[in-house]
Amino acid sequence: MDKNFFVRELEAHSGMLYRVAWTILRNDDACQDAMQEAALKAWEKRDSLREARYFRTWITRILINTCYDTHRRGRRVVSLEEVPEPSAAPPDLTLSLALQALPEKLRLPLMLCYSEGMSYEEVAQTLRIPVTTVRGRIRRAKGALRKELNAE
Amino acid sequence: MKREQTEWNLRDAFPQEPQACHEALMRAAYSVKEEKKLRRMTWRTILVTVLILLATISVALAVSQWLGWTDYLSKQYGIHITESMQKRMDATEQRSFQVGPLTLTLRQCLADGRIAISNFEASTTDGSAALYIGEMWAFDPIGSMGDAEADRLGVDPSLSWGEAAEKLGLPLYNVRALMEITSSGNAGTSMEDILWDHEGKLNYLNLTYLENTQVKDTLPVRYFLSVSSLDPATGETLDHWTVEEEAEISVLDKLEEKSYVPPESTSEHGFQIEEVKAELFETGVYFIAKLTAPDGMEKNDEAVSMTVKDENGEELPQGVLYSDLNVKQWPVIYMAQMASLEALPERIMLDGVVLE
Structure with missing residues (x-):
């Protein structure tokens, strides 16, 4: 992978990376740090990208790891009870809050699939779980999201 | 695979990417240098504390007991099963299968017409120490085993499973243990997940949705048990064993x-x-x-x-x-x-x- 390709791909996937980071961290400052750190880590580990066509799932996986690293280090940890207001409100705040209320195991596959348009196979590759598990979790996630929206 | 439509536009659940985030990302991207490629092994010297979103969780119990669906559902989803269901699962006839050097024991199994669940416990037959995983990318260089397992093993949580096995001098086995529904009762959706107990034994959980109109008093299943021995240094499969067995399980009656x-x-x-x-x-x-x-x-x-x-x-x-x-x-x-x-x-x- 050369630098031109790397820069071009990050430019193209910047929005997606922000949304993935925000799904986990829910804080713009933390997202900014995580995205920056993930980009640097990705370059360090660029040999691990086996084929260019897997860049999206590869960089997403690195970012998810980085976000959890942020949680683990206790840096800018945000509890569910104190979700800060983002700098710009999402278009559908009700949907946003309902999504954030889901368990993480359900929230991430759902957003990767239905917000970012990943296939079940891509979600499986990103999250390192079997495709059948992706299918099952998304089904479960949709039921849970309906329940959350009903409770609003 | 074609995805079904969803009723929400999930993109609306997210704020617009702030300009600051985009700029920070691109600053990092432009700052990288195309130096000589790092050797694959050098990343091990980099102290990178990375947490990975695991498809598996690890739960250490204070008492010596194997883990199962009760632990998984309550800790992951806050679901508490009925006492009747717990009793049924506890009453599962235990069956052990020899799969290469491991013994896989069916600990829990039941079906009620809409779901079929199983839980296999994996450990070495001779009782020797080993590491067990159910992951597809045990040697992903950006992966790690997570805090709980790292604590139990006494290794750095940034190590991959392969590196931990190499450091500890333990064999590494990749396990998959399914109770496949082979009839038209299979509704086409299933999930798999794993837990480790405090001794490191692996519990492989499998749930399949059933098409209740196609399920009768008994359900034909196939136990699919797979073990691979992996080289901790290279990730190559050293050996592989598979056991498949057809069986029939009782379906719980509607009460x-x-x-x-x-x-x-x-x-x-x-x-x-x-x-x-x-x-x-x-x-x-x-x-x-x-x-x-x-x-x-x-x-x-x-x-x-x-x-x-x-x-x-x-x-x-x-x-x-x-x-x-x-x-x-x-x-x-x-x-x-x-x-x-x-x-x-x-x-x-x-x-x-x-x-x-």
């Missing part, structure tokens, strides 16, 4: 059934509740409802964001199976929901309407 009288008037959101019935199993209660959407309502199951509640409008305890909505025959809607209840409620509430 009781109740049909709730549909209201004459429409519900709070204008739906005509055509039919609601409840089926009691030892695993809990399944509520099955048929509704018709009001005229003019678009085919959009966001509008059907309802669940069966108790007569006071309180949520019922969540069952193993999450609610399922079928709008393929819009305006007719079929809804299925499971609750961890030991008895059929006399009265329930659906979309603001009390039914009994």
Whole structure:
């Protein structure tokens, strides 16, 4: 992978990376740090990208790891009870809050699939779980999201 | 695989990417240097504390007992199964299978017509120490095993499974243990997950949704048990063993059934509740409802964001199976929901309407 390709791909996937980071961290400052750190880590580990066509799932996986690293280090940890207001409100705040209320195991596959348009196979590759598990979790996630929206 | 449509535009759940985030990302991207490629092994010297989203969790119990569905469901999803279901699972006839150097023991197994679940425990037959994983990318250089397992093993959490096995001088086995539903009773959706107990034994959990109209008193299954021995240094498969066995498991009987009288008037959101019935199993209660959407309502199951509640409008305890909505025959809607209840409620509430 050369630098031109790397820069071009990050430019193209910047929005997606922000949304993935925000799904986990829910804080713009933390997202900014995580995205920056993930980009640097990705370059360090660029040999691990086996084929260019897997860049999206590869960089997403690195970012998810980085976000959890942020949680683990206790840096800018945000509890569910104190979700800060983002700098710009999402278009559908009700949907946003309902999504954030889901368990993480359900929230991430759902957003990767239905917000970012990943296939079940891509979600499986990103999250390192079997495709059948992706299918099952998304089904479960949709039921849970309906329940959350009903409770609003 | 074609994805089904969803009723929400999930993109609307996210704020617009701030310019600062985009600029920070691109600053990092432009700052990298195309130096000589790092050797694959050098990353091990980099102290990178990375957490990975695991498809597996690790739970250490204070007492010596194997883990199973109860632990998994309660810790992951806050679901508490019925006592009857627990008893049934505890009564599973234990069966052990020799798969290469490992013994895989069927610890829990049951089916109720809508779900079939199993739990296999894996460990070495001779009792020797080993590391067990159920992951597909055990040697991903950005991966790690997570804090709990790293603590148990006494290694840095940034190590991959392969590196931990190499450091500890332990063999590394990749396990997959399924109870496959081989008949038309398979509804086509399943999930797999793993737990480690405090001794490091692996518990492989498998759940399959069933097509209840196709399930009879017994269910044909196939146990698919796979073990691979991996080279911790290279990730190559050193050896591989598979055991498959056809079997038949009993399906739990429906204990009781109740049909709730549909209201004459429409519900709070204008739906005509055509039919609601409840089926009691030892695993809990399944509520099955048929509704018709009001005229003019678009085919959009966001509008059907309802669940069966108790007569006071309180949520019922969540069952193993999450609610399922079928709008393929819009305006007719079929809804299925499971609750961890030991008895059929006399009265329930659906979309603001009390039914009994």
